[in-house]
Amino acid sequence: MNKKAKILKCALFLGIVIMAIGFLMPDFCFAQEDALTVVGEEAGVETGESLPVLIGRVIRIFISVLGVIFLLIFIYAGFLWMTAGGEAEKVEKAKKWMTNAVIGLVICLFAFSIVTYIINKLMEEVFEQPAPSYYAGYGAGGSGYGGGALGNGVIEDHYPPRNAKNMPRNTFIMVKFYEPLKIESVMDNAESCGDLGDQWCGDVNFANIRIFKTEDAGEDGAPPSDPNLLVTEGDMGLTADKKIFFFRPFCTPDDTSGCLGNSTTETDYSVYLTSGIQGEDGSGIFGEFNDYAWIFEVGTYLDLTPPKVTSVYPRPPENDPDQEFFANSIIQINFNEAVLPPPSSSTSGDEADKNNSIYIAYDIDSGDPKYVAGTFNVGLNQFRTIEFIPLEDCGEGITNSCGETPKCLPRNQAIEPYLKSASVNSEGLTNFPFNGLVDTAGNSLDGNADGLAQGPTEDDYTWRFRTSQDLDLIPPAILNDINALRPSLAEGEVQPDAQVAAFFTEGLSASYVNSKTAGITGDNWSKWYVSHLLNEVAEVDENGQEYTETNNTAIDISHGDFDKAPEPVPGEPENPFKYYPTMTSEIRDLQQNCFYPAAGPGCTDTPGSCCPDEAGTQGATTDPSCGYY
Secondary structure (H helix, E strand, O other), rough: OOOHHHHHHHHHHHHHHHHHHHHHOOOHHHHHHHHHHHHHHHHHOOOOOOOOHHHHHHHHHHHHHHHHHHHHHHHHHHHHHHHOOHHHHHHHHHHHHHHHHHHHHHHHHHHHHHHHHHHHHHHHHHOOOOOOHHHHHHOOOOOOHHHEEEOOEEEEEEOOOOOOOEEOOOOEEEEEEEOEHHHHHOOOHHOOOOOOOOOOOOOOEEEEEEEEHHHHHHHHHHOOOOOHOOOEEEEEOOOOOEEEEEEOOOHHHHHOOOOOOOOOOOEEEEEEEOOOEEEEOOOEEHHHHEEEEEEEEEEOOOOOOOOOEEEEOOOOOOOOOEEEOOOOOEEEEEEOOOEEOOOOOOEOOHHHHOOOOEEEEOOOOOOOOOOEEEEEEEEOOOOOOEEEOOOEOOOOOOOOOOOOOOOOOOOEEEEEEEEOOOOOOOOOOOOOOOOOOEEEEOOOOOEEEOOOOOOOOOOOOOOOEOOOOOOOOOOEEEEEOOOOOEEEOOOOOOOOOOOOOEEOOOEEEEEEHHOOEEEEEEEOOOOOOOEEEOOOEEEOOOOOEEEEOOOOOOEEEEEEEOOOOOOOOOOOOOOOOOOOEEEEOOEEOOOOEOOOOOOOOOOOOOOOOOOOOOOOOOOOOOOOOEEEE
């Protein structure tokens, strides 16, 4: 045998050994114990040294021992082959041993797959529980910490945000879904919820919502199997439309034992939502993603600072209090921080509306005020915005750019929205259950912006604007500016964490900005993203003082890092990854007019097309139907 042949055989042998060791890495065996442990818990067997755990350990040891035996046989056969000295009989013997060892390894792997399948079916069919999606490596079968369910039609937003830093120890945890939820899949003791009018009505279903210190996570970040390591003590609630759930840990300044984290060091927490969470019809809500999880950091402090209103629309300027606004305006309220969605999501248009946390009145000066029927959209813009859309049509034959009849506030009227603060005790701490607007740490609204929570009526918030007879039916457009799109059209060498944003000609409605209306697609990429209004814009007043103005004229898409294309191969053409931010016609301005969009990879290159070509030039920048100004 010549020297080159020997080197080739050695390389082949080492490569197969490395592959076999990779197959025998403990991940695929360790997780089997987790699945069997869950089966044991469902069967009522104690965890720890229970029969299911013992069975899991036996299977794990058995498969591991078999794998080691087959690997040793393979190594021995390789030794025989390399020392055969060209003797055909020894070489043939070595080949047979190698073949048998490889067959044994394949049988071991198939055995694991079959056992996993049986365990999953037991979970789903016998115990009527979904198999834990972390069984084969956390996030392998679902979204895991990769977060694919965020921004892909399942989860619209959540709080705290992904990778948030220095959150208060008394922070609430909230998740907003696109579809209504089956109450029992997120809350235990839900039979007391009724119509959800009292909002806080159950306990967290910690089988499907698992909150835990990240340091206590199991293999590959999976939730700990010990239920004592889960955060379960707290109040659980749902909004009336069943799309937002929120969890409030038992945490007060007087008793911090139920607070997250500690008072000396920052602590990372994980929230893991299992495939057991169901839609209102009982179907699994995560679909192909199976699960969802994220991490955030908790600081060492309690948030005792009340929230404030930063801006509202419509609102006349101080120098022109008689300015009138279009009757088809959406009422928008922006806060300086995330707020808890109020219990009621609608008003009926009668005096009973005054029982809500927010209501809309008009004809105030007549001595007999009336009230506007409509819908409150909550949990908008990272939970910092609430909007009100009236119920009444603007009139027959009136059509906006969406092809719809817009909704109108009463015309030629003084409109007065009213926001209630929650009641507080003598120390300024909010009484529970809340009877007014609070932030996501339970602090009552600071309506007069003096830094103190004083409760009704000192901290209630109201303002007045006047509607005209007129309607605004002009659609919004993207600014005709080189900086209106970030990254710009066909820009190259974009960084993985680059800001993705579009700037419009006017204020937008947060009700119509989400990951369905403003999204990202791209080559070899299916990560998380979440869309919201970019509402903090630095301005300078007439005295030269800087301040922050909330004008909501831009959409920002936060996202997971873009993937970089592989290094080019010499002699072959480059193949960069391409990404397509897409703004759809569902985006609307504050007068309910739809944007005429420029689309991404699905549009056609025809005359008048709004699609950018490969060179990055716009197909029809002067055509107003493209949505460019």
